[in-house]
Amino acid sequence: MNKEKNIDDISNFNSPLGVGGSSSPFRGLGGRFVIDIERSMLTSEGKSLLKVDLEIANNELLCLFGHSGAGKTTLLRILAGLFTPDRGFISFNGVVWYDSAKKINLPPQQRNVGFVFQDYALFPNMTVRKNIEFAQKTPNAEEVDSLLSHFGLEALQKQYPAKLSGGQKQRVALARALAAKPNLLLLDEPLSALDYEMRLNLQDEILKAHKLLNSQTLLVSHDKEEVLKLADTVVMLRNGVVIKSGKPVELFT
């Protein structure tokens, strides 16, 4: 319910570029996202097989939920092209990203995903503004200004990441991911290192990023409250296998 409210707030957001919702210049491609993969994993409990068969609808914010070692991050990294599955098929909007049968495996550079890492992975040698500029495919100062404004980073644009708090780093990471105009967003437990109050504030920032993108967002989390607030759909993983999926309210209440 909070989520509905927040999205409405963001839709009403007026910026010089008129971003927000379907008019956003950062809007992703959207389309069908089909995932059917297998990969063996080595966890603290021994070997297990990650086996996921999913189809994610356009504009959906899907949360991968489960304990450590369930395969959430592995799945996210496979989708980004940072890990290779043992076999299977991944396609986005009709473009095949991975097909073991046809030996197709697009590198991360060609998948155009916005990935927010657990440690944010901001480039220490670049200021906040440079981090965002570096992500752009073609330089556009107005769009950088717009992203800085959206995420409340104008005052910090000349700062280096080492000087930022965890919450500020997370906002820069989201802005940077959007600057590349990705097809979709992949967020790997972006709030796990933050305290409770900061998490609540930044959950809104994630919704804002999702709204700006207007495409699929996959979020890894093991926090029920977070999932209830953010997700349209939740996929519960245990030992690499999907045990339940559906609306968060149905699964958690």
Added chain:
Amino acid sequence: MESDFINTLLLTGKLAGWTTAILFVIGLPIAYVLAYKRFWFKSVMEALISMPMVLPPTVLGFYMLVAYSPQNAFGSFLEKHLDVRLAFSFEGVLLASVVFSLPFMIQPLQNGLTAIPVSLREAAYTLGKSKTETFFKVLIPNMIPSIVTALAMTFAHCIGEFGVVIMVGGNMPGETRVASIAIYDEVQSLNYDIANQYSLVLFIISLVILTVIYSCPRPLKGSNP
């Protein structure tokens, strides 16, 4: 005598400068491969690169001299096709110096690369950046302390080289007579004052270089294996 002193120091600087420059250019890709790639002979390659740290310089110098000989394949090839004789020449000493200083360049660069969190490279890749662009715009700027250490260590090590230079180059003023050899030569001739002047210059240069290394900020602490 005065010009001999200056010329010897200039030749020492020239040898150390060229060795450092050549090793930086070839060291970066080698360090990248050792830091990020897995292949079956990686341990052998690392061991070979580190050999000059434990091998007596005379051993390496001896093998380089043998290789340079026109009686052997490498020396014969150079003489026949390029009309070059490396034994007892500056170029021969330079090549030996490059081989002998490999670990002093490569190890700090490799350590600098492995210290950079793997997520920085991955973030650049997911933003569509190629490996080359990531290397020059993300990795290199985030390993400056390691680069300074590698350059300084290599230069300092070259300045003090003795065994390899005397084996491969002998003691030819203006061609292969570097400061460390001049010190030995002057002591043998009981010219302690001149030996002291050379020694003092090398002492000061080494001290300045090591101070630079220790003044550098520590490299990034990463999560790479």
